[in-house]
Amino acid sequence: MSELTxxxxxxxxxxxxxxxxxxxxxxxxxxxxxxxxRRAAETPPPAAPYPSAPLPPPAxxxxxxxxxxxxxxxxxxxxxxVPNVPSPGLPxxxxxxHGRARRLVITGGPRAGLEIDLxxxxxxxxxxxxxxxxxxxxxxxxHHARLMVWNDEWVVQDLDSTNxxxxxxxxxxxxxxxxxxxxxxxxxxxxxxxx
Amino acid sequence: xxxxxxxxxxxLGSPAAGQRQTITQTIRxxxxxxxRMRNLELGLLVPAAAIAIGAVLLVQLGALxxxxxxxxxxxxxxxxxxxxxxxxxxxxxxxxxxxxxxIAVVLNGLGIAEIxxxxxxxxxxxxxxxxxxxxxxxxxxxxxxxxxxxxVRSHRVLQRYSYIAMAAGIVLLLLPxxxxxxxxxxxARLSIGFxxxxxxxxxxxxxxLAIFFAGYLVSNREPLSLMGRRVLGLRLPRARNxxxxxxxxxxxxxxxxxxxxxxxxLLYFGLFLVMIYVATxxxxxxxxxxxxxxxxxxxxxxxxxxxxxxxxxxxDAFDPxxxxxxxxxxxxxxxxxxxxxxxxxxxxxxxxxxQTVPLASSDYIVPSLGEELGxxxxxxxxxxxxxFVSRGFRVGYSGADDFGKLLAVGLSFVVALQVFIVVGGxxxxxxxxxxxxxxxxxxxxxxxxxxxxxxLLLRISDTVRPPARGVAR
Numbered sequence: 280m281s282e283l284t285x286x287x288x289x290x291x292x293x294x295x296x297x298x299x300x301x302x303x304x305x306x307x308x309x310x311x312x313x314x315x316x317r318r319a320a321e322t323p324p325p326a327a328p329y330p331s332a333p334l335p336p337p338a339x340x341x342x343x344x345x346x347x348x349x350x351x352x353x354x355x356x357x358x359x360x361v362p363n364v365p366s367p368g369l370p371x372x373x374x375x376x377h378g379r380a381r382r383l384v385i386t387g388g389p390r391a392g393l394e395i396d397l398x399x400x401x402x403x404x405x406x407x408x409x410x411x412x413x414x415x416x417x418x419x420x421x422h423h424a425r426l427m428v429w430n431d432e433w434v435v436q437d438l439d440s441t442n443x444x445x446x447x448x449x450x451x452x453x454x455x456x457x458x459x460x461x462x463x464x465x466x467x468x469x470x471x472x473x474x
Numbered sequence: 475x476x477x478x479x480x481x482x483x484x485x486l487g488s489p490a491a492g493q494r495q496t497i498t499q500t501i502r503x504x505x506x507x508x509x510r511m512r513n514l515e516l517g518l519l520v521p522a523a524a525i526a527i528g529a530v531l532l533v534q535l536g537a538l539x540x541x542x543x544x545x546x547x548x549x550x551x552x553x554x555x556x557x558x559x560x561x562x563x564x565x566x567x568x569x570x571x572x573x574x575x576x577i578a579v580v581l582n583g584l585g586i587a588e589i590x591x592x593x594x595x596x597x598x599x600x601x602x603x604x605x606x607x608x609x610x611x612x613x614x615x616x617x618x619x620x621x622x623x624x625x626v627r628s629h630r631v632l633q634r635y636s637y638i639a640m641a642a643g644i645v646l647l648l649l650p651x652x653x654x655x656x657x658x659x660x661x662a663r664l665s666i667g668f669x670x671x672x673x674x675x676x677x678x679x680x681x682x683l684a685i686f687f688a689g690y691l692v693s694n695r696e697p698l699s700l701m702g703r704r705v706l707g708l709r710l711p712r713a714r715n716x717x718x719x720x721x722x723x724x725x726x727x728x729x730x731x732x733x734x735x736x737x738x739x740l741l742y743f744g745l746f747l748v749m750i751y752v753a754t755x756x757x758x759x760x761x762x763x764x765x766x767x768x769x770x771x772x773x774x775x776x777x778x779x780x781x782x783x784x785x786x787x788x789x790d791a792f793d794p795x796x797x798x799x800x801x802x803x804x805x806x807x808x809x810x811x812x813x814x815x816x817x818x819x820x821x822x823x824x825x826x827x828x829q830t831v832p833l834a835s836s837d838y839i840v841p842s843l844g845e846e847l848g849x850x851x852x853x854x855x856x857x858x859x860x861x862f863v864s865r866g867f868r869v870g871y872s873g874a875d876d877f878g879k880l881l882a883v884g885l886s887f888v889v890a891l892q893v894f895i896v897v898g899g900x901x902x903x904x905x906x907x908x909x910x911x912x913x914x915x916x917x918x919x920x921x922x923x924x925x926x927x928x929x930l931l932l933r934i935s936d937t938v939r940p941p942a943r944g945v946a947r
Contacts, residue, residue, distance in 0.1 A: 285535060285536065285822065285825075286822070289536075289819070289823070290819070292528055292823070293819060293820075293850050293851055295524065297850075298521065299518070302518060302521065303577070303861050306514055307573070307861075389696075389699060415696060416700060417697060
């Protein structure tokens with residue numbers, strides 16, 4: 280075995296090692312850089328991509344909507360990036376943008392980013408699992424508070440909770456109106472209502 | 475999961491995942507769809523086997539000048555066993571991650587080649603040599619991993635045994651301290667011996683503890699993620715939730731003081747910190763834990779002689795008095811001289827002098843490989859570790875259930891941290907501590923533990939995918 284052959288074999292071995300590394304990286308490319316974009320454009324978007332919140336119409340969405348493959352969190356992030364308050368494209372079921380809020384958005388706390396549709400009459404909040412909005416932390420009471428409609432306006436009522444319900448930083452003892460965009464804090468969770 | 479991007483899968487947890495298919499439909503889908511992951515794995519196993527066998531061939535050509543077909547046959551057994559695992563995976567876990575087994579085969583093969591090379595230099599060949607024993611241990615470890623794959627059909631089962639895992643982990647950690655079976659090697663009480671066999675139970679304890687931490691944190695993370703007072707711009711956890719971290723810290727300190735091993739103690743504590751961080755999302759746990767650990771380690775370095783010695787050998791390695799002292803920096807510097815001798819492309823397998831370093835085939839396997847494969851080869855090895863760990867994190871990231879997520883992150887992080895502690899130690903980034911390099915270093919317990927980690931990651935990655943694919947149709 281001549282010296283030269285050995286050197287060539289040595290270098291070939293190092294090359295093979297790196298070929299192996301790059302073969303794996305090549306196979307992983309879709310994980311690293313995201314799926315091929317052309318394929319994403321060919322396939323139709325899922326039938327009901329995100330039913331719990333009304334999506335902006337395509338025109339408004341074009342800039343904000345992530346590709347179809349985006350995960351739920353990405354989609355939420357993109358929606359949060361869209362200006363929150365009255366988006367021009369949002370469907371208005373009651374005309375003119377007035378009337379009461381239809382969605383509840385959790386803006387702070389462990390479940391930040393969650394959006395739920397408000398029911399027609401009332402929504403209960405608490406630690407028990409029969410609540411409409413379950414908040415599980417050490418500061419929340421079993422039946423903590425409820426949101427209800429008075430005179431076509433949402434009102435929050437504290438149900439004698441231990442640690443209280445705060446509307447815009449002040450603890451409420453009587454049913455207090457909650458206009459859209461005003462932060463309400465329960466335990467470590469903060470939410471606001473949106474139209 | 476975006477791998478193999480032509481199966482478009484909606485994100486897990488999206489509303490579409492609610493539409494479950496019947497079992498018959500799922501089976502039909504399974505039969506129709508080629509096992510893309512497994513084909514990829516087969517494709518990668520071919521170069522992996524070529525590297526593992528080629529390395530030994532080069533060692534023989536470089537050190538002996540001829541080839542030895544007996545050893546080459548032995549060396550080709552682990553890749554063949556990997557093929558058996560591959561075929562089993564086609565049946566029991568066909569959507570498991572395709573990269574873990576080939577990467578493990580390559581790292582394991584490089585380790586065998588280098589251990590065999592040091593055997594040749596020390597003239598301990600055949601069944602006396604560490605190389606042949608390493609091959610046998612590899613086969614045992616792969617067989618155990620195979621058994622784990624067959625027995626544990628879903629990682630969720632492990633959640634039920636999290637407190638048993640805790641007890642097992644503690645017992646395994648304490649075993650070396652028992653009189654009679656405990657052994658002291660270079661100052662540290664890490665292994666137990668029965669006659670000619672010795673085993674480091676701490677290696678298996680890391681898996682047991684990862685299972686326990688995952689199970690515990692899944693059910694108890696909510697109080698832990700609540701934060702209390704703000705101190706110096708950092709929101710600290712509430713005092714009443716400090717119990718678990720203090721218990722784990724105390725355990726790590728016990729290991730540090732009684733087993734006299736800084737590396738193991740750092741490994742377990744780091745594992746807990748990362749898992750609590752992943753479970754709660756609060757960085758203040760990391761800050762708090764690091765402050766606790768560094769404080770404890772500094773105190774230990776004042777009180778315990780061996781920790782102080784390690785710090786001196788690290789900071790003033792080139793001081794002649796420390797270089798010549800017993801337990802000084804001789805070994806560390808010989809390893810570094812070896813790597814310097816290797817340079818960019820190395821001296822070539824079988825052509826360096828890695829045997830100069832004490833413990834060249836176990837603690838100092840990385841400098842040995844660094845000398846013979848050079849910076850280029852060493853970086854390829856580190857790249858393989860990076861890919862291995864990133865696959866583990868990816869499995870955790872796309873995991874369907876919280877226990878699986880935490881367990882995958884914990885298991886892959888423990889590999890990453892171990893590589894960092896060892897490679898950082900021999901390159902003088904951090905003080906040197908005696909831990910094994912995963913897959914590379916000579917030693918059966920480490921190999922067994924790491925192949926079990928491969929099996930568990932394969933299992934978790936398989937349970938991640940099937941529902942997503944069923945919906946894709």
